[in-house]
Amino acid sequence: MRRRRFFVESGDMIKIGDKVFNTRVFLAPLAGCSDLPFRLICREQGLQMAFFEMLSSDALVRKRKKTLSMLKSVPGDRPVAGQLLGSDPHLMLDAAMKMKERAEVEFIDINAACPVRKVVNNGQGAALFKTPEKLFSIIKILALKAGIPVTVKLRTGFDKSDTKALVNMVMGCEDAGLSAVFLHGRTRAQMYGGGVDYSAIKTAKENLNIPLFASGNILSATLAKKMFDETGCDGIIVARGAMGNPWIFKDINGFLKNGKLSPSPDKKQRIAVLKRHLSYIRKYSELPPSTVIGLMRKAALWYLKDFAGASSARGKVTPAQSYEELLTLLDKL
Secondary structure, three states, rough: OOOOOOOOOOOOEEEEOOEOOOEEEEEOOOOOOOOOHHHHHHHHHOOOEEEEOEHHHHHOOOOOOOHHHOOOOOOOOOOEEEEEEOOOOOHHHHHHHHHHOOOOOEEEEEEOOOOHHHHHHHOOHHHHHHHHHHHHHHHHHHHHHHOOOOOEEEEEEOOEEOOHHHHHHHHHHHHOOOOEEEOOOOOOOOOOOOOOOOHHHHHHOOOOOEEEEEEEEOHHHHHHHHHHHHHOOOOOEEEEHHHOOOOOHHHHHHHHHHOOOOOOOOOHHHHHHHHHHHHHHHOOOOOOOHHHHHHHHHHHHHHHHOOOOOHHHHHHHHOOOHHHHHHHHHHHO
């Protein structure tokens, strides 16, 4: 049964700990995707709240250059939250403090959802579903000592959906001092395929009195509304649905407010926004040139879809070896 709710919500406003947000639609902490250029381009298309990419607690504590560069931000990139991957409570606290020193984060999320084998084999990510007491210990120490709201990203189960275990997990997390739950509606075994378990999300929500944000298969405005309608969740986090489709945030916001779907961007609009995205990569990336052009080609492949001749267009830009060459090839499409 649903317990007493104590968090503030009104219209699009929601409270996580002592932080108030004027949106219920967040961008997920996508590894290898949710970098500064991606966040900025999504913000231009209606996004209000984002995460940095998922960061390894060990790498952050060791101050690895690449990891520290992933905390890069600018004044227009606000508000933003951080997400940490790890399983050692004291190391996670150290990483949380390092993150607070380096970035203006609204809250810190604990990743207990990553399904990647090497992460799980390390006892991290989704593996924490099998060791709830360890997860509770991480939450307790961060909630007590980090001086910032703490949230957790979970899945509906490990090998299979287990509603009883999920309810015990989310209630235990709340009792440990958690400020919000981010719940992906698939098990670890499902990875990113198969159906989303709306019923499990709904049940988890009914047993919490802190906000629950849902994710999984939110690839359009209609699927976003379905998630709200089917689960009663307080908010959603968009992940793969934003890749090459930053318009999804305007689409979702508009559809939730007036029930009207926006027209899909045409080829010209896609290329124009892609070029802007590429300019941000060029401006803000601190990676080697060979890595930067790889990021640019990857972004181009995301955007060049859903129009006649898209497959051919993707093939034409793949050989690009520089920013200038990629722009030239795009101009010829």
